[in-house]
Amino acid sequence: MDANARADKIARAMLAAEGTGPAWGIAIEEAREGYARVRMAVTAAMLNGHGTAHGGMLFALADSAFAYACNSRNLRTVAAQASIVFLEAARDGDVLIAEAQERALVSRSGVYDVSVRTSDGRPIAEFTGFSRSVGGEVVTEESKPLPSPRT
Numbered sequence: 001m002d003a004n005a006r007a008d009k010i011a012r013a014m015l016a017a018e019g020t021g022p023a024w025g026i027a028i029e030e031a032r033e034g035y036a037r038v039r040m041a042v043t044a045a046m047l048n049g050h051g052t053a054h055g056g057m058l059f060a061l062a063d064s065a066f067a068y069a070c071n072s073r074n075l076r077t078v079a080a081q082a083s084i085v086f087l088e089a090a091r092d093g094d095v096l097i098a099e100a101q102e103r104a105l106v107s108r109s110g111v112y113d114v115s116v117r118t119s120d121g122r123p124i125a126e127f128t129g130f131s132r133s134v135g136g137e138v139v140t141e142e143s144k145p146l147p148s149p150r151t
Helices: 003-017 020-024 055-070
Strands: 027-032 035-041 077-086 095-106 109-118 123-133
Touching (some): 003 027, 020 055, 035 055, 095 123
Antiparallel strands (some): 109 123
16 A cells, blocks of 8 residues: 555544544545645534634644644644634635645654635635654554544
């Protein structure tokens, strides 16, 4: 299996093991080594008191893309820090795409940029994630995710 097929397998196994991603309708469009693109439609249940997508939902979408990108080498990796800048409001019915790209990877630490846009390309948010590998595989040969590390 090549590196990109392995990354796709890992992302799909992680999504299948989550409660959050499937509950929010997150779908993987593409996953390669150091890269992931995911999609989510904003629903009424995701809106804040202003009638726009709650920032936590935008962060969660970006964080999911980040997770799939930084775990793409099948080395369990977690967020060490992340930040987000909200640029524009997303509304009920908007389809959001989060695209994560590895910027740097040195030893056990990585830096990832994630752009969140609407399906027609309107910028919604920019996220930067800093990762730390904690050891162990994400999936085994049987494609079953391993339990998350306890911290």
